[in-house]
Amino acid sequence: MNVALDLVGVALIVVATLLIGAYGLRISRTTSDFFVASRTVSPVWNASAISGEYLSAGTFLGLSGLVLLDGARGFWFPIGYAAGYLLVLVFVATPLRRSGAYTIPDFVEARLESLAARRVTSAAVLVIGWLYIVPQLHGAGITLVVVAGLPEWVGAVTVAVLVAAAVAAGGMRAITFVQAFQYWLKLTALLVPVILIAFALSGGPHDFDPALVFPAEAGPSGFDAYATGSLLLALLMGTMGLPHVLVRFYTSPTGAAARRTTVLVIAMVSVFYAVSSGMGLLGRIVAPDLAEPGVADTVALVVPSRVFPGIFGELLTALIVAGAFAAFLATSTGLVVSLAGVISQDVFSGSVRSFRLSAVLCSLVPLAVALLTAPAGLVSSVGMVFIVAASTLSPIVLLGVWWRRLTARGAVAGMVTGGVSCGLAALIHGAIDGVGVAAPLLAQPAAWTIPLATATAVIVSLLDRRGAPLRTDRFLSRLHTPDRA
Template identity: 75%
Template sequence: MNPVFDTVAIALLVASTIVLGFAGLRISRTTGDFFVASRSVRPVWNASAISGEYLSAGTFLGLAGLVLLSGAEGFWFPIGYAAGYLLVLLFVASPLRRSGAYTIPDFVQARLESVAARRVTSIVVLVIGWLYVVPQLHGAALALGVVADVDPWVGAVLVAVLVAGIVAAGGMRAVTAVQAMQYWLKLTALTVPVVFLLIALSDGDPAFDPSVVFPVAEGPSGVDAYATASLLLALLLGTIGLPHVLVRFYTSPDGIAARRTTVIVIAMIGAFYSVSGTMGLIGRAVAPELAVPGLADTVVLALPSRVFPGLLGELLTALIVAGAFAAFLATSSGLVVSLAGVVSQDVFSGSVRSFRISAVLCTAVPLAIALLTVPSGLVSSVGTVFVFAASALTPVLLLGVWWAGLTARGAVAGMVCGALSCGGALLASALVPDAGLVSAMLAQPAAWTIPLATLVVIAVSLLDRRRVPVRTERYLARLHLPER
């Protein structure tokens, strides 16, 4: 790798991000601009921004690394990620936009008429967001360390400072422009190298044995049924519980635009996943020695120079490096802007000034965690967030949109139960030795924590039915009746 080309690529990305981000300072004036971009973002532009923030470090670097390590098992992640947006389309996109809320806690308070439920929701949202930002900072440290041979903290601090500055300067309106640009950069940064690599590898007889590169044991026949089913359930339902995903629908002009946006997002992220997964398959043929935990996530950065030693390989690597940093910046920006909205309203006054202070605070916390922890596999780290979101937040959101019997006590009990059961299972899985099904249930707890949390919400709400908000029917009508 040539650190000069890589450094120039990062510098160009940083410069374009700063220009777009701080341009939002001139047009972002009102609270609506900072929180939801004045609800004026059209479907294609909004879909580009959503795809930009959704395709994180775990996708850009980690998915190829997981396919390199696990073979066919790694493809369950993009299937779950993409299909999760189908559930968002069917069940929550349009109703949440019609709610008129700025944040998820806003929606919960308006739906249940409870400040206590709002506060618990805010805590859950902050935990989910911070858990998601940390892998992005770890990924930045990993990528910059590989291409520039600097200390790991440099990449994490660089991304954190940029994200805090952009979000504080222009809020949601500025972040939208940055994320939309970065989606197309990320797609280009993987598609161009993949095309070159496939052309090079298709020239003549293959230099590898397919039965060695893709052994039967690492195909569908070797997949653990429970772990796979539980993982898919977490990925499908976890998307509904991600605050930075849901807040983007509040920026749509109306519910119809929100649904159209979601359809376009499914196509966009599907195209990206196909390219990212292909890069992992190429890695199994070209660089099988990188199939080591902790090293596999670097395969995307290593492939171009392996196949094209010289200037072409260095230029393709620089393009990938720019795309990788775009992934870190886009996802982190979306998370911080959604968390800043929550902290600004729940802790401070909800003003533009408090939003900016909150943006800095919401970046500083995950940065401290990232600097104090050791990165694990990027995909598995992001997958953990999906499991937690699906267990702690998704049941309440779905029932809040579709069930008139939900009460504040039921919602609080369900969120607490889901968070504690999921968090406890994941912690226990790191401590308990491998014991077959028990270990699988702890490592992939979604199959039982999501039903458990849902049952707790319903049971407590039924026992507390006298506390169903009086205006529930009117509010649900607002969520489901079409605008036109």
């Protein structure tokens, strides 16, 4: 493996990110530019940026590794990831844009007229965001270990520093350009090698047994109904609770533009998932020896050189390495932008200067966690984030948009219940190591944590004698009134 080529690929991504960010900085002047890009992002640019930040390390490297490990079972993740945007499209994209908020805590406070609800929402946003950034930093570390033999901390520190600098410099407007570019780079970085490898295998001596690629036990008859259903529920609902996804809709000019953006996102991410999953299937043919936990995530980095020995395979590997770093940077920048907006408004003055300080702080916390923890499977780590988001923020956002009787006490109770139940499930499952009748319920808790959090929010709201705010009907009317032409 040519280390120099791989490092050149990483360096080019770093330079491109800095140059595009510098261009965005030239036109980022106002507070609105930093928080929501002055709500002027077109559907195509916005969809590219959303897709760029949504397609994380868990997708770029982890999804192909999951398909390598589990075969057809691995396809449930991309199905859930893409289908989650259908719920966003139908239920929340347009109303959130019409709310006029900058962040999710802004929306909750405006809807419920409660500072306490805002603070709990802000805490949930920070936890979800930081949990999501850590796998990106681990993925960067894994990539440099595999391709260059560098210590794992080098990749994590590199991404964290770049993200902090890019977000602090130009805010949402600058990051929009960066993430849009990175989506198309990531797609190219996987699509070109997948097509070339597929052609090489179809016309070469690489005979393979279809039963190896699509084993019967990994088909529908081998699925665990509860685990699969709970996972899909978490992925479907979790998208509505991801702060870096929802904040993007505030950058659209109108509610109708937010809706068009979501349709484009569904198409863009679906294409990418097909390509990433395809790399995992190719890995089952040429690299079945990598089908081990902790190693499978490297399959996309290894397959090209096995099919094309020599300089051509090394060039394809360098392209994938560049795309992988684009994935780490895009998702991390999107998360840091959304978190910096929350901290800037809730802790500091809400100014451009406080936004920049918040961006640095929001990068340092997950970096510290990443340096102190060992990387787990990238897809499973990201999957846990979806479970937390689906059990805390998603029910409150959905109820806040569509149910007028939601109260601040109900929202707080729902978020706390969802967060605590997810945390307890993870701790107990880790302690008993999957032993016992309740193990499946603890390994995939979304099927009961989401209904529990939702029911708690509804029951507490109904029992709350203070009731919903007096201006609820006026606020909901604004959310659901069609945009003027």
